[in-house]
Each structure stands twice: as structure tokens, then as C-alpha cells.
Amino acid sequence: MAEHPAHGVRSEVGRLRTVMLHRPGNELRRLTPRNNDALLFDGLPWVDRAQDEHDAFADALRSRGVEVLYLSELLIETLADADARETAIAHTMTDLRLGDTLRAYLTALLHDKGPDELAEILMAGLRNDEVTNTGSVVAALHAPDDFLIDPLPNLLFTRDSSVWVGDRVTITSLAMPARVRETQLTELIYRFHPRFAGTEHIHGWDKEFLEGGDVLALAEGVLAIGVGERTRPAGAERLARTAFAEGLAHTVLAVPIDQDRATMHLDTICTMVDTDAMVMYPNVAHRLAAATIRPGDDDDLVVEPLRPFLDAAASAMGIDRLRLIDTGLDPVTAEREQWDDGNNTLAIEPRVAIAYERNVETNERLTAAGIEVVAISGSELGSGRGGPRCMSCPISRDAL
Template sequence: MVDEKGINVYSEIGRLRRVILHRPGPELDNLTPINMKRLLFDDIPDYVAASKEHDQFAQVLREAGAEILYTHDLVAEVLADREVRRLFLEDFLREARAFQPSIPRVRDYLMEMEDLEKLTWLLIAGMRREDYPFNGSQLDKLDRANPLLFDPMPNFYYTRDPMSTIGRGLSVNCMWADTRRRESLFTHYAMVYHPFFRDTPRYFGRDENATLEGADVLVLSKEVLAVGVSQRTETSAVKMLARRVLEAKDRFRHVLVFFIPERRAFMHLDTVFTMVDRDIFTVHPEIEGPLEIFDISLGKDGNLDVKNMGNHLETILKKYLGLSEVELIRCGGQSK
């Protein structure tokens, strides 16, 4: 959530006052059997059904008192500045791997779109060749098997992955898959140029040389941050994040590092471990055996201290969260 003083997130379960969402849109219509595997999908979702389900979810949040911000609205506001728009489009088209010789002309066409909300939706959805007025050269005939000038961003509704809010700061994450890098580009420009976030401390950037995704970051308490080393988050990224968070002199004193199996089924920490109340957690039983947990803290000499805490999850949670009892709800498999 964001208050008048900026981001203020010290809990996974506290009252949600403001949240950033993305409503599934026409990007799902541009998923095809040819591109869906490359875009990390095993099947093609129903765009209409996904939109309706999202609207129901968003309404539940509103009724609970949360203000909803949409990523495309934040970015559209930022793109009102023409110089920011130019920089953004150049970065976007390069990372979208648009045909290099066509980039200047496509950029100029997008620059002149007056409806900035329509522009942001177009960038998210992917641009069909039939909708581009300058399509039709002799060379364009070679692209008949690919109807898009650049790919859609169908994973964009996983808004937790490209950005993490941590205490009073945030992390703009370095995504594991190249096809998802543009998601963090949207986040980066919103965080840098939007007045909501302009002065917010940033603990991690999208161009770091190690991958970090937000679903591996859980804020367990005002003093304890949990980060997963998973298929999509690397150890070196966790070390960088831990040092910056602990040295920021925010309230955090411990970063608990969860080593989970690097399998797609266990893609992120929040896939297999989730806080649902102050002393209640869900956990996938298949991670409990191979699980290793380390504690990173800041020593008196300013160096990071690392302790191997083993894998007894219940004991570790009670120790670091100051709880007398912890309930672990094992999910998956034979769970009822």
C-alpha cells in the first residue's frame, strides 16, 4: 500500500489500503498455439472469462476498503511527458525485438497517438500488422506467418512478479524469462517518473546481473523478510537485496532465505509457502524435506552474518516471529 508518506508494507496479512492490478485484456487474444509456449503458457485462457473473474476480485478488494490502481493508468500518466514517452518507446521496441529497421517508423507512429490509455493497451496487447498503417512493403510479405509486429504481454496480470514493495522501499525486479522483461520496464518507468513513487528508495533494479521475481519475496513481519531461492530467483540476487534492505536502516533485522527445489511446479516461494494469518501458513509438503533456511542479518561490524537454520519450518517461524504456536496447513496431494 501507499500512504501520503509513500510505500508502507510490513505485512502479508495486514489491512490493504492500496493495490496495483492489471485487468486481463486483449493480450490474451493475441496468444496463439504458435507463440504460447514461448510466452510461458500451456494453454490459451478465455479473455472474457478472465476479465469477468478479475472484475469480481477487484470488487471484493474495493468492498474491503482498498483503492485500486491499474498499471496501464500509471504508465499512461507518465507517458504524457513526450520525452519520457520517447525514451520508453525506444526501450520497449528494443526489448520487444521489433524488426530493427522498422523501429524508427513504428516509434514515430506510436509517439503521435493522442489517446495514451489506448497506447498503453496496445503495447501490452501486442500490435497486429493489420492495424499498422505502414505495413505492406515487399519485405512484409515474408512475415505472413507472424501476424504481430511485437509480442503481447500475457503474463502482465501477475503484477507481483516485476515489482516488490518492502517496508518503505521497493524492488523493480530482474525477470527470469526474457519474454517477461517488458513487464518490469512498465514498472520501472512508473516507479521512476510517477509522483506516487518518485522519491521511494529502490532496493533492486531490473538491469541487475541476477534474476529476482516478486513472488519469491514475502514480508513476514516488521523485522523479518523472507526470500526464496527458486527456479526464477538466484542466490546472488538475494544477497544483493538482503544487503540493501538491511543497510537501509528500515525496520528489517533478518532476511530468511528459503532454498526450495528448482522446479517449475515449485516456481516461486509463494507457490509453496504462504502466510494466511499471523500464526497460520500454508506449505506444500514436498518442499519440507529438501528445504534449507538461512538467516542473513547485519553484524556490528557492518558485514552480513549468515546462519544455517536447518529446515524445521515450524520452529524457525516461531523463533523469528515471536510466536508460541504455529499452524502449518499442508496443501496439495491429498489435501482436502
């Protein structure tokens, strides 16, 4: 058996060894102007071009020695396990919209599929006109192009459904109903795929709302957790308690974030590009605050009052200050490049980061600050509002 890097992530910038991506597939071809809002996708991407851009993203990672795993391939391999198949089908059939007759029909249909076909349906969904003779009132009353099993276009953003904290994988809990099955499929992979045998899980898709884009490992033992519409205060508290109990962190910063389409998660506001440097949306940089949380006696938590985020982060990391690199050049440019994921970078190692090429001003600022920018095209990938960090789940990074 081939040797793989030890699983585990203890910082945002340690040399990246293994990452999980999801290559855009037929789930994106299911998007229409009628359903894209309900499926939480801002635009209708040109899928062939998005695939080309994603392939270039993966190639850029491989060229730097990073092992790239694909979620779809892992899922197919996972579904070869009988228990994994049963679990996947059972989770999918809990949708209350189906009714008993259609649920029984679809359960039998899914059991007849091989791993490849089953994985495709779980990811790309199933339309009403793709089944016949169901005997179901529900199917009879649905329009032909209505989905009986919804597609999962946001699988592209593998960061959201799991995040590694130390050597444990955090199975997240996605707040939006349209995305619940994503994290169930991710958990399935970590639970049943041989690659992850023995991996300990924390949190879970049925726990308090917590999304991976809100979790940043600022330094060894220091986590920042964005709190807003997606990750709720209870989710941040649960992860803090678990991280302290498991010895995975000594400090957690809970960071309230203003919620709009351009600042959905904490990593849409700031990302690390060096051990002491962060690229950040300047229009919120100096009003972003954090509550510092530390373990107290017994099961108690010590929660300090809100203070400026940059000060709280530097203190928790044990450094004098965090170097701040602004998104954009001026407030207007910053807002535009913030919308285009200008600061949603993925560090490959300290002072080397992948970023979208179109954010010219931000990339120039990064270069001037001593950061090597590996620029990739993202005109179609970015239509769902997410950059290189959103599209990647690091599984293994070197310790700093």
C-alpha cells in the first residue's frame, strides 16, 4: 500500500501535502434561472469552462507537490461498501417531500444502482421525468422537471462540509437545508473509505450549525471561528469545547461577521498567506472584533469581552502584530475584488498562495508584500461566490 502523508492540519500556511477538491460536474448543469437561488448558487456557470479552470487549479497544486483527491472519486470508492450504500440511501430518503410511495420506489431504484450511478444521482440529483410508473401521488403532481432528489452544486466548495483541526476531521453542520446532504456525503467518505480508517471525527452534521469556511487555524492551537448566518454562536461554542477537551486548541476567537453575499464566511473576509500575514477586506478590517475563549475550570469556558480582531489574533498567536495586506487598492476596488473573492486565497506554504488572476490590485499588493501569487483563472468557478480556499479542503499540512 502506498504511503500517504499523515492526515492533519494545524495551521493555514504549513506546507500543503494533500487536499480534497470536487471537480465541477453535472450537478452544475442542473442549475436554471428558476432554481439557482433555492440551490444557493449566484450564477449559471458555463460548466465546460468551469471544468477547464478547475483542472488548471488542480494542476497548479500538483505542480507544487500537492496530492489532489477528488470527492467524487472518493465517494464512488466509498459506495462499494454495502454499509456505506445503505447509509447514503437512508439519509437521502429522509426528505419529507417524497411521501411513502415515492420513497419506497426511489429506495428500490437506488439499491439497483452500482457505485458510479448511485454517486452520480446523489451528487447531480434526480428529476421527476427521469423516473416512470412510480404510482406516487407526489410524482404525479410534480412538474416533469421538478427534482425528486435535489442536485448539490455547492459540492464545489469542499471547505464547507469538513475541516481538519489537528489530526481530527470536523464534520460540519450546514445551516442551509439545500446543503445538508453535502455534509452527510462527506461524513460517509470519512467514515467508510479505507483511506481514512481510524480517523477520529468531531462535531457532526446533526450538531449545532458550523461551516468550514468560518474556521481558520491561525497558528498551532489557535482557531478563529466566524459567527453569522451560517455558523451560529452555539456551533462556535461546541467546537471550542471539543477542541479544548481534545487538546486541539488552547485559544478560540469567536468573530461576529456582518452577513451579506460578499461576506458569507470568515474566509471571505480574510485568509492567511504567511505565519504572520493576512489578506483582508479593508472595509471591515478595523471594525472586526473577536471574543477570546479559553478553557476554564472543569467544563467552564472563560470568555473575554470583544476586542479588535487583529489585536486578539496577534495576542493569541504570541506575536506582536499581524501584517495586514488589503484587498484592492481603494474602497471601490476593494469592494469589487472582495466580491470576486480577492482575499479567499489558499496558502500552499508560507508566502505562497493561490488566488484568482482577475483580482489584479489585490495580487499586486500580495506580491509587494513578499507573497508569491500562483494566479488561476476563475471567471466561471467564481460564479458561485467562492475562491481557492472555499474550493479546497486541506487534509494534510506540515507542521510549522
